Amino acid sequence: MNGYKILFVSELSNYTGSLGDGLRQLGYEVSILTTWDEGKIASTVAEFGPDMLLTVGCKEEGAAAMPTRLPQICRRYRLIHLYWATEDKIHFDRISLPVVRRLQPDLVMTLHQDCVAQYRRYGFEAVYFNFALNPRLFPPKQSLSQEIYDLSFIGTTHLEVRTYRYRSLEQLVFPLIRAGIRTDVWGRNWQQSKKLVQREFGAVIPKEWDHGYLSFEQTADIYHRSKIMLGVQNAPDQVTQRTFEILGTGAFMIASRTEELQRLFREGEEIVLSSSADETLALVDYYLKHPKEREEIGRQGREAVLKQHTFAHRWADVWPVIQPILRAKKGG
Numbered sequence: 001m002n003g004y005k006i007l008f009v010s011e012l013s014n015y016t017g018s019l020g021d022g023l024r025q026l027g028y029e030v031s032i033l034t035t036w037d038e039g040k041i042a043s044t045v046a047e048f049g050p051d052m053l054l055t056v057g058c059k060e061e062g063a064a065a066m067p068t069r070l071p072q073i074c075r076r077y078r079l080i081h082l083y084w085a086t087e088d089k090i091h092f093d094r095i096s097l098p099v100v101r102r103l104q105p106d107l108v109m110t111l112h113q114d115c116v117a118q119y120r121r122y123g124f125e126a127v128y129f130n131f132a133l134n135p136r137l138f139p140p141k142q143s144l145s146q147e148i149y150d151l152s153f154i155g156t157t158h159l160e161v162r163t164y165r166y167r168s169l170e171q172l173v174f175p176l177i178r179a180g181i182r183t184d185v186w187g188r189n190w191q192q193s194k195k196l197v198q199r200e201f202g203a204v205i206p207k208e209w210d211h212g213y214l215s216f217e218q219t220a221d222i223y224h225r226s227k228i229m230l231g232v233q234n235a236p237d238q239v240t241q242r243t244f245e246i247l248g249t250g251a252f253m254i255a256s257r258t259e260e261l262q263r264l265f266r267e268g269e270e271i272v273l274s275s276s277a278d279e280t281l282a283l284v285d286y287y288l289k290h291p292k293e294r295e296e297i298g299r300q301g302r303e304a305v306l307k308q309h310t311f312a313h314r315w316a317d318v319w320p321v322i323q324p325i326l327r328a329k330k331g332g
Contacts, residue, residue: 004326005029007048007079009041010056014216014241015086018134019056022311025136038067045077051326055103056084063098071104080329081105082322084129088112090163090235100124106325109318112238127321131241132311133248137217140302141224141250144291149184151176151284152226154219154242157189158234159196166200168232168256174201175277176284183230186214186222223251227294228287231255231271239264244309247271247301252294254283264309270301 006028008020016032024030031048033041036059045053053074059065074081083105087095089112100108100119108119109129119126153173158165176183178201185205190197194204214222219242223229229246233239236258243261246253247270255261257273265271272287274280287294 003027004052005031005048005050006052006054007031007033007041007044007050008054008056009033009036011036011059012057015056015084017137017216018132018241018245019054019084019311021136022132022134023054023315025134026312026315036065036067038069038073041067041070042073045073045079049077050079051330052322053079053081054084055081055105057086058095058099063095063102066099066102068102074106078329080107080322080326082107082109084109085115086111086131088115089238090161092118094161097122106329107322125321125325127318129314129318130309131239131244132309132314133244133305134311135248135306138220138223138245138248141298144227144295146224147227149222149226150288151181151183151228151230152186152222153183153230153232154186154214154222155232156187157193157197159193159200163234164236164256164258165232165234168234170201171256171274171276172230172232172254172280174203175280177201177203177205179281181281181284182209184209184211184226186211188213219245220249223249226251227291228284229253231261233258233261236260244305247298248305248309250298250302252287252298253301254280254287265301265304269297270304272297 006023008016008030010016011034020030020032033044083103085096085108088110092115108124108126110116110126111130113128116126116128190205190210198204223246229251231243231253233256237260239260254272254274257275267273272283274283
């Protein structure tokens, strides 16, 4: 797999820092570009001479603001274009498909297995490529003595579209807020969305508990320093990237009891799950009083992620699909 050059285009450090750095560890020469400007992409391709263009996400303005000349650039320089559709499955129609139609990649790497067939129906080759862990960015928690937060949640509101996230927040975060149990929160828009949050959840996050935006590079430190991380999910049949990262540090996590988390991890041994507000309150009360059990579950969660859910595992799964496309593009 090694020896190839990859130009990685994304404005989001949680992707360039996770997958991008993970590919470097596999021996690829990776150049990171944090702009979608067509001229900059073209000049970087000409200077760097990549074999593959890897793009992730899209501009905030939506698909209509995305570059139009990427297919021509790829043809001119005989690049294989891989697009990681990180908005799938929830936003397939609204974001992912319009972006893919505009960018015309050689291969779509989708977060959801159901979307593979959907892309193929529209004439795009696709392969399943889930979130994962970059172990280098998320070292293991060293000891319980690091812990200074009882309960922590990291996440932007993301309430613009009603998804499973509403239910997950109601199961995990807002029972604690309503009960007055200190829960430290990092993420955008919680204070700005107070009216919506109050209407939907019957409470707002107190300002003194709300730490605001936290960069991707700082998240591991919060995982290390928290007794319990709350694992809010966006869909019952998918998991968030943060799930792998929290568990990957050996942090103890209580998450929503979804079919996908039950499939991927052993409940009560690698992760703890809740289906209701009352269950969350009971679990929090129990595990705050049992640090050694938290520590052991966190340790086993980390082992499970390192065994099956790193970006090295993910890339090994998709490389047999990428390689023949790459050879065909390069002419043998």
